[in-house]
Each structure stands twice: as structure tokens, then as C-alpha cells.
Amino acid sequence: PRVAVVVVAAGSGTRLAGGAPKAFVGVDGHTILHHALRSVFAAAPAQVVVVAPASRVGDALTEVDATAGDRRDLATVVAGGETRQDSVAAGLAALWADVEVVLVHDAARALTPPEVFARVIAAVDAGHDAVVPVLPVVDTLKRVADDVVVEAVDRSVLAAAQTPQGFRRAVLDAAYAAATAEFTDDTALVQHAGRAVHTVAGADLSFKITTQADLARARAIVAPVPP
Numbered sequence: 001p002r003v004a005v006v007v008v009a010a011g012s013g014t015r016l017a018g019g020a021p022k023a024f025v026g027v028d029g030h031t032i033l034h035h036a037l038r039s040v041f042a043a044a045p046a047q048v049v050v051v052a053p054a055s056r057v058g059d060a061l062t063e064v065d066a067t068a069g070d071r072r073d074l075a076t077v078v079a080g081g082e083t084r085q086d087s088v089a090a091g092l093a094a095l096w097a098d099v100e101v102v103l104v105h106d107a108a109r110a111l112t113p114p115e116v117f118a119r120v121i122a123a124v125d126a127g128h129d130a131v132v133p134v135l136p137v138v139d140t141l142k143r144v145a146d147d148v149v150v151e152a153v154d155r156s157v158l159a160a161a162q163t164p165q166g167f168r169r170a171v172l173d174a175a176y177a178a179a180t181a182e183f184t185d186d187t188a189l190v191q192h193a194g195r196a197v198h199t200v201a202g203a204d205l206s207f208k209i210t211t212q213a214d215l216a217r218a219r220a221i222v223a224p225v226p227p
């Protein structure tokens with residue numbers, strides 16, 4: 001395929017404290033990874049590389065089997081690394097030769113609508129090297145030091161970054177090959193390598209499951225509506 005999605009799911013989930021690596025914590029009858037893969041496989045056909053904790057590769061394959069449908073042959077699972085960046089690098093190493101556009105997606109953003117994948121792919125196809133879905137910031141923000149507000153921050157010039165983030169494959173490969181520092185997301189790494197990053201609209205449903213409150217929110221969203 002021309003497009004690939006690297007789904008990073010190798011985090012430990014320390015902040016969630018869900019009793020298992022985060023991607024394998026249950027939302028309803030299904031795990032966070034299961035929900036994430038459902039939206040990945042509902043988006044445009046692509047190679048899918050799931051990056052799982054080394055001890056959970058078999059469990060990740062079970063989730064791929066359960067969600068890929070007729071796209072099973074497009075999906076593989078590889079073991080992740082110490083940091084998110086190591087895990088993305090492991091996923092990039094598994095890309096097939098014909099892939100030209102790469103999306104990197106956090107499994108923890110389990111309820112991301114398939115339309116966001118489409119918007120990101122369309123923006124890369126329109127010629128952007130790197131694309132990030134964003135939401136406006138709703139909170140009033142302060143810069144704080146030692147429990148004192150230093151100044152108000154103008155939120156109108158800020159945006160909250162989500163995933164999937166999309167790239168021309170050559171750009172992302174080169175940025176990863178050159179990276180010497182750790183970045184919290186892939187567009188930051190690519191921007192550090194000197195490339196412009198374009199934004200598209202993100203989605204409220206793409207929120208990242210990090211804390212128990214986030215997990216409760218995801219559970220409420222997927223819960224069946226009582227009759």
C-alpha cells in the first residue's frame with residue numbers, strides 16, 4: 001500500500017495504573033488497543049504496524065485478528081522500546097518498500113474517528129511534509145513559577161496536538177535517522193529537523209486515555225444506551 005499507520009501501543013500505562021500495560025486495559029468488553037484498531041481498520045486501506053510491549057506481542061496479534069477483517073494481510077506486530085520514540089522507530093523499521101505516506105497514531109487515543117485519518121492523509125497528499133490534527137485550547141492558561149502566576153498566556157495562538165500525525169515517509173525516516181534528542185511527538189521531531197508542520201482539525205473523541213478519569217470518559221462514551 002501507499003499509506004501505512006504505525007500504532008504505538010508499547011507504553012506501560014504507569015499514570016493509568018490499570019493493572020496491565022495501557023493498551024490492554026479494558027474499556028468495555030474490549031481493550032484500548034481493540035478500540036484503536038477498529039478505527040484504524042475503518043479508515044482508508046493501509047499497511048498497519050502495531051508496536052506492542054515485547055511481552056504482549058501475542059496479545060496484540062489476537063487484537064489484530066479480531067479487528068482487521070479482510071485487511072489482516074496488511075497488518076503486523078513488532079515489539080516496542082524504552083521510550084515512545086524508540087517504539088515509533090521500531091514501527092518505521094517494519095514499513096514495506098512501497099509506502100510513501102506514514103501516519104503515527106497513539107493507541108491511547110482509542111476512540112479517534114476514522115475521518116481524522118482521512119483529513120491527515122489528504123493534507124499530506126496535498127503536499128505537506130508533516131501534518132498534525134489539533135484542537136483549540138479551551139482553558140484559560142497561565143504561566144506559573146513557584147505557585148505564582150507570572151503572566152496570562154494568550155490561548156488563541158495555541159493548539160492542543162493529537163494523533164494520527166502524518167508524514168511523507170522520506171521526511172519522517174530522515175528526521176528519525178537524524179534525531180539525537182527525545183521529543184514528545186513526531187511533528188516536534190520533524191519540525192526540529194527543519195520541516196514545516198501543517199495543522200488540520202482534530203476531534204474531541206481523539207482524547208488520549210491517560211488517567212482513570214479519561215478511562216471513565218471512554219467507558220461512558222462506548223457504553224450502550226439503556227432502553
Ligand code: C5P
Pocket residue numbers: 008009010011012022023051080081082083084085087088105106107108109208209210
Ligand atoms: O505515555 P503516553 O500516553 O504519552 O504514550 C503515548 C503513546 O505512546 C501510547 O499509545 C503508548 O502506548 C505509546 N508508547 C510506546 N512505547 C513507549 C511509550 C509509549 O509505544 N515506550
